[in-house]
Amino acid sequence: MKSTTAAPHREEIKxxxxxxxxxGWIRANLxxxxxNSLLTLAVLYLLWLIVPGxxxxxxxxxxxxxxxxxxxATDGACWSVISANIRFILFGFYPHDLQWRPLLAMGLLxxxxxxxxxxxxxNKMLAWSWLVGLFVMGLLLKxxxxxxxxxxxxxxxxxxLTLLLSVxxxxxxxxxxxxxxxxxxxxxxxxKSFCVVYIExxxxxxxxxxxxxxSVVFPLFLPEGVTVNKILRAQVAIILFTAAYIAExxxxxxxxxxxxxxxxAESLGLNYxxxxxxxxxxxxxxxxxxxxxxxxxxxxxxxxxxxxxxLYDLLKTTQTTLSDPKWMGYSAEAYIFVALIYFIxxxxxxxxxxxxxxxxxxxx
Amino acid sequence: xxxxxxxxxxxFLRDPTKRSILYQLVTMAGVALLGYYLxxxxxxxxxxxxxxxxxxxVEKEAAFEIGESLIDYSAADSxxxxxxxxxxxxxxVSCIGIxxxxxxGTILGIARLSTNWLLSKLAAAYIEVFQDIxxxxxLFFWYAFFYEIxxxxxxxxxxxxxxxxxxxxxxxxxxxxxxxxxxxxxxxxLSCIAVWFLRRWAIKRxxxxxxxxxxxxxxxxxLLGLPAIVWWLGGAPTEMNVPVLSGFNFKGxxxxxxxxxxxxxxxxxxxxxxxxxxxxxxxxxxxxxxxxAATSLGLRPxxxxxxxxxxxxxxxxxxxxxxxxxxxxxxxxxxVAIGYPDFVSVAGTTINQTGQAxxxxxxxxxxxxxxxxxxxxxxxxxxxxxxxxxx
Numbered sequence: 017m018k019s020t021t022a023a024p025h026r027e028e029i030k031x032x033x034x035x036x037x038x039x040g041w042i043r044a045n046l047x048x049x050x051x052n053s054l055l056t057l058a059v060l061y062l063l064w065l066i067v068p069g070x071x072x073x074x075x076x077x078x079x080x081x082x083x084x085x086x087x088x089a090t091d092g093a094c095w096s097v098i099s100a101n102i103r104f105i106l107f108g109f110y111p112h113d114l115q116w117r118p119l120l121a122m123g124l125l126x127x128x129x130x131x132x133x134x135x136x137x138x139n140k141m142l143a144w145s146w147l148v149g150l151f152v153m154g155l156l157l158k159x160x161x162x163x164x165x166x167x168x169x170x171x172x173x174x175x176x177l178t179l180l181l182s183v184x185x186x187x188x189x190x191x192x193x194x195x196x197x198x199x200x201x202x203x204x205x206x207x208k209s210f211c212v213v214y215i216e217x218x219x220x221x222x223x224x225x226x227x228x229x230x231s232v233v234f235p236l237f238l239p240e241g242v243t244v245n246k247i248l249r250a251q252v253a254i255i256l257f258t259a260a261y262i263a264e265x266x267x268x269x270x271x272x273x274x275x276x277x278x279x280x281a282e283s284l285g286l287n288y289x290x291x292x293x294x295x296x297x298x299x300x301x302x303x304x305x306x307x308x309x310x311x312x313x314x315x316x317x318x319x320x321x322x323x324x325x326x327l328y329d330l331l332k333t334t335q336t337t338l339s340d341p342k343w344m345g346y347s348a349e350a351y352i353f354v355a356l357i358y359f360i361x362x363x364x365x366x367x368x369x370x371x372x373x374x375x376x377x378x379x380x
Numbered sequence: 381x382x383x384x385x386x387x388x389x390x391x392f393l394r395d396p397t398k399r400s401i402l403y404q405l406v407t408m409a410g411v412a413l414l415g416y417y418l419x420x421x422x423x424x425x426x427x428x429x430x431x432x433x434x435x436x437x438v439e440k441e442a443a444f445e446i447g448e449s450l451i452d453y454s455a456a457d458s459x460x461x462x463x464x465x466x467x468x469x470x471x472x473v474s475c476i477g478i479x480x481x482x483x484x485g486t487i488l489g490i491a492r493l494s495t496n497w498l499l500s501k502l503a504a505a506y507i508e509v510f511q512d513i514x515x516x517x518x519l520f521f522w523y524a525f526f527y528e529i530x531x532x533x534x535x536x537x538x539x540x541x542x543x544x545x546x547x548x549x550x551x552x553x554x555x556x557x558x559x560x561x562x563x564x565x566x567x568x569x570l571s572c573i574a575v576w577f578l579r580r581w582a583i584k585r586x587x588x589x590x591x592x593x594x595x596x597x598x599x600x601x602x603l604l605g606l607p608a609i610v611w612w613l614g615g616a617p618t619e620m621n622v623p624v625l626s627g628f629n630f631k632g633x634x635x636x637x638x639x640x641x642x643x644x645x646x647x648x649x650x651x652x653x654x655x656x657x658x659x660x661x662x663x664x665x666x667x668x669x670x671x672x673a674a675t676s677l678g679l680r681p682x683x684x685x686x687x688x689x690x691x692x693x694x695x696x697x698x699x700x701x702x703x704x705x706x707x708x709x710x711x712x713x714x715x716v717a718i719g720y721p722d723f724v725s726v727a728g729t730t731i732n733q734t735g736q737a738x739x740x741x742x743x744x745x746x747x748x749x750x751x752x753x754x755x756x757x758x759x760x761x762x763x764x765x766x767x768x769x770x771x
């Protein structure tokens with residue numbers, strides 16, 4: 017009794033200042049123990065060495081929207097190399113007055129991707145709108161229909177080409193990969209061994225050897241007089257390459273399906289194709305959504321390798337700009353800009369993949 | 381009566397065995413037809429362009445120089461030797477790259493799990509940034525870094541005493557050649573073998589009698605001590621071959637070309653980000669209870685790490701780690717983009733000069749397949765070795 021009545025008068029004892037608030041946080045996270053304190057000081061010293069100089073170079077001393085003469089005069093970064101050549105870097109040799117078309121196509125892609133973010137919107141309609149969307153994007157790029165001027169694929173370049181190679185590459189590679197994965201799980205020895213050999217062969221060699229193959233060997237495979245343009249050949253190489261990786265990911269999903277599911281489907285009297293289409297694949301593909309996004313990310317990064325067979329993707333247009341004597345020597349700035357584009361795309365995708373992983377984990 | 385006749389009535393396509401044989405025959409025929417079509421086209425095309433097939437070209441004179449080579453090579457040597465040079469270049473950049481990647485990746489992975497907020501966030505930022513930028517772009521960046529940003533030899537950056545960085549590459553001092561170093565290396569190999577036997581003996585004795593042996597300390601003493609003693613007995617040579625600036629370039633020491641350094645830097649920094657994630661996931665996969673149980677048994681922190689955490693974490697770490705090593709090896713083929721003469725680059729030059737496209741690409745594929753198949757053979761062996769013994 018006494019203690020309860022006395023309580024209001026007693027001053028509430030607060031935790032010591034060193035345990036809460038900013039100071040408490042700093043103590044707990046930066047200076048908990050002599051080793052961590054030492055580490056913190058070392059890291060701070062390192063940051064002090066690097067950050068001010070970089071900020072000065074990138075922002076304070078830099079020039080943004082000038083010609084190349086002003087760039088030679090400053091010690092800082094010359095971001096003008098980008099602003100002066102932005103259209104070439106982004107669109108390559110695409111005709112100047114038609115560049116709204118790839119821009120619109122990219123806008124459409126971003127809009128579709130943005131709309132598809134919510135899993136609740138994933139249905140047949142969305143799948144169809146993706147198909148239509150991809151067709152419209154291709155049409156916008158190529159032209160030749162509905163009064164759009166046709167643009168030779170040799171003139172395609174820059175960011176649209178990078179996106180084209182990765183988006184179409186993955187869309188086409190996915191079904192191939194699923195078929196390969198099913199083949200690898202098959203009980204028919206011939207089909208199984210074909211699939212295993214294909215998957216292991218492709219996964220064992222670097223993409224660049226396939227690109228070499230597409231550029232120098234593939235023309236030999238075709239009958240006389242038939243030619244396939246360079247972009248399509250590279251695209252096929254990327255599809256064949258990505259499909260093998262997708263097959264392995266899908267196989268992981270197939271192996272994660274309980275045997276009971278197969279047996280249940282069989283006891284319902286479903287045949288192989290019905291079992292796969294209605295029972296197994298919907299479950300297996302759901303499991304492998306997060307790893308599929310990582311495949312998309314690496315496919316997106318890997319498209320940069322087409323530089324080596326002289327396709328004008330984002331990286332190649334940047335290099336071409338840098339070979340202009342006017343802008344020579346500003347590689348760091350230009351490459352940082354391109355890296356930023358890649359980083360934003362990949363970071364968004366990997367964040368999304370993490371979010372999906374969390375969502376899919378809870379409803380299991 | 382009816383039951384005995386029923387099996388004969390199954391139509392051909394409903395019989396799973398027959399159907400599967402049919403499917404397989406159709407697939408085989410399809411693949412064979414496609415193969416025949418492609419080979420036929422190729423033969424016709426080769427004949428039309430009058431390119432001979434086969435690997436005779438490896439005997440011919442290569443007639444091109446290679447910038448850096450581990451073995452003696454000149455333009456008068458054969459294509460075969462040129463390809464061997466490229467192969468060795470790929471091998472050395474991969475080996476050094478893998479070692480550096482594992483070291484850097486492990487440090488980053490542990491830093492990511494550090495209780496130090498600043499360090500952990502910094503490691504996370506590094507991992508995210510370097511994973512999300514194409515490795516080719518990183519290679520171009522480091523290559524440009526050497527040729528555009530670094531100064532010439534006269535203003536070379538003096539990183540450490542005797543280590544210089546300039547647009548001619550990285551230059552550092554090495555000890556003068558002396559036979560004592562050879563003896564010391566032999567002593568090191570010998571002590572490695574001795575340590576292996578010692579370990580077997582120690583384990584056997586512990587199994588039999590329960591007595592432990594301070595294996596780690598003894599091994600360290602042997603591995604470091606024996607070579608050092610041999611080096612001292614051999615005359616303890618300390619003379620260094622230090623690079624000195626003379627005229628427009630350095631004399632002496634060892635120069636590592638900008639191409640090699642840029643390739644190594646790009647590959648290591650890129651792959652280390654992935655290895656860091658692998659290491660982090662591996663360490664996190666060991667349950668907290670394991671550490672607590674080990675501590676409650678009275679094991680010291682070092683023993684807990686060595687006996688409880690690491691063996692379990694390694695089981696998770698090693699498979700993805702090997703695939704990252706393989707990735708690094710495959711990505712080393714991007715050397716062709718920055719002019720380092722690796723296998724793909726030499727094979728590309730060979731293709732251009734001889735027109736033997738099919739053979740050249742086939743060689744590239746075979747070489748990388750050998751790498752990856754031997755890696756997966758190792759993986760299978762390792763997985764079998766460390767597999768959990770389940771009851």
